[in-house]
Amino acid sequence: MLKKNNKNIVSEFRRDLVSGDWILISSLRNTRPHFLGKKEKVKKKALIKNCPFEDPQKSGNADPVLQYFKPSSKDWFVQVIPNKYPLLLKNKLRASFDLEGVHQRIDAIGFHEIVITRDHKKNLEKMSPAEITMVLRAYQERYKNMEKSEYIDYILIFHNKGELAGATIEHPHSQIVALPITPPDISSSISGAGDFFKKYKKCIHCTILDREIKEKKRVVFKNKHFITINPYASRVPYETRIFPLKHSSDFEETSDEELTYLAKSLKDALMRISKALKNPDYNFFIHTASAKVKDVPYYHWHIEILPRTYKWAGLELGTGIEVVTIPPEKAAEHLRSVL
Ligand SMILES: [Zn+2]
């Protein structure tokens, strides 16, 4: 087991002063069983009896920080536990920015938690909207808890399904990572949205959604509170995003009624993707405003779903330009037709 003060452990964010991007250097993770350097492959059909999330505490995980039960059930349905193999140090030290010549660093302090649902074989698309609502409520409750910490700048909620999406455990689970910095992808999208707001005095996402609703070509689904689209400049084939129709910058402020509609939209999107692409691996994440601000007019929170149909190769890694072989208009047409 790791000792907290082990000098060999590096866990810090380092800034690339040329691009301005933050990179996380963390040797905390080398201890987990499926580290790629050991050339171990994720077992294809992991047996349920060996699954660490069937009875998380029996498998050596800490007690849950949150548990939800279904009405009239004694068994938990959602439980949230601290990650046994965290990317970040515990939230104890003071965060520090050092400028060592050209090297800028900050201690990788924060939270890293896992949101587990009870049934090994029941991925989100197979859950009922009421069950998905419980998962979303767990995200929201933990978010609100983590944002109280003064060190936390950004909280990312994400879900990986399958090996191509980076999931090392088959059992359905999501992760919540609370970071002391705002990650590069988010700071660039927040600053892009901020520039648009300065120029036009309105939210870029509200503007895009108005246009999408008029054009209809890339709209997949819409209900009372949410709209699902395939973005105009999709980064992977069938990239799908869910936006609240009413402007809101903060996922955690979603009301109870809205949460039930979000669960329906998420189920709908995942079911369509699963049918259209024959049960692909996927990632989804929630992009919301910084934990340090509330209710900003320039940012509009949303869920991004990225089906994993291929791995990045040289062109993508070298240029950052992703090659999308299916236009989003075609993808949306296909997704509309499968259900
Ligand atoms: Zn399991």
Ligand SMILES: [Zn+2]
């Ligand atoms: Zn907006």
